Amino acid sequence: MASLDSVRQKINHAKLHLDLVKSEIAEYLHANPGEFVPHASSTHDKPTFVLKPKSPIPEKIGFVVGDCLQNLRSSLDYLVWELVLKAGNTPGKENMFPVCVLSKIFQDCKTARLRGVDPAAAALIEKSQP
Numbered sequence: 001m002a003s004l005d006s007v008r009q010k011i012n013h014a015k016l017h018l019d020l021v022k023s024e025i026a027e028y029l030h031a032n033p034g035e036f037v038p039h040a041s042s043t044h045d046k047p048t049f050v051l052k053p054k055s056p057i058p059e060k061i062g063f064v065v066g067d068c069l070q071n072l073r074s075s076l077d078y079l080v081w082e083l084v085l086k087a088g089n090t091p092g093k094e095n096m097f098p099v100c101v102l103s104k105i106f107q108d109c110k111t112a113r114l115r116g117v118d119p120a121a122a123a124l125i126e127k128s129q130p
Contacts, residue, residue: 002086010075017068024061031055073099080117080125089116100129 034053042048076097084091098113100106106129114122 002082004079004082007075007078007082010071010078014068014071014075017064017071021061021064021068024058024064028058028061033057073097080114083118083121084116087116087118087121091116097125098129103129 033055034051036049037052039048039050076099077095080095080097081091084095092115094112094115095117096113098106098109100109106126110122110126114125117125
């Protein structure tokens with residue numbers, strides 16, 4: 001039986017990571033890690049600044065950002081799995097949410113990745129592509 005519970009759980013897990021990232025960044029900035037200096041392209045009308053760090057950004061921040069993004073990406077794959085079940089079909093290892101930067105790549109992979117998904121749902125997924 002199709003259910004969005006697994007999709008919601010992955011999104012909630014991503015939110016936990018996002019909250020941790022926010023906390024880690026706040027802690028890093030609170031420690032006065034550097035100073036903001038004008039960027040080379042900065043103008044009086046459009047000032048732009050960059051952080052000139054005194055200390056490196058903690059590696060943990062990058063790891064947790066990666067975990068957050070991975071959970072969000074996985075939630076899309078879980079969604080496709082559930083869409084296949086909802087359509088009364090059996091999902092397989094090829095089923096996943098296609099994320100493609102070019103239309104041709106999407107056209108090449110959509111048949112396998114969206115096999116068993118209701119055509120109306122597949123059309124919505126196609127609209128979400130860049």
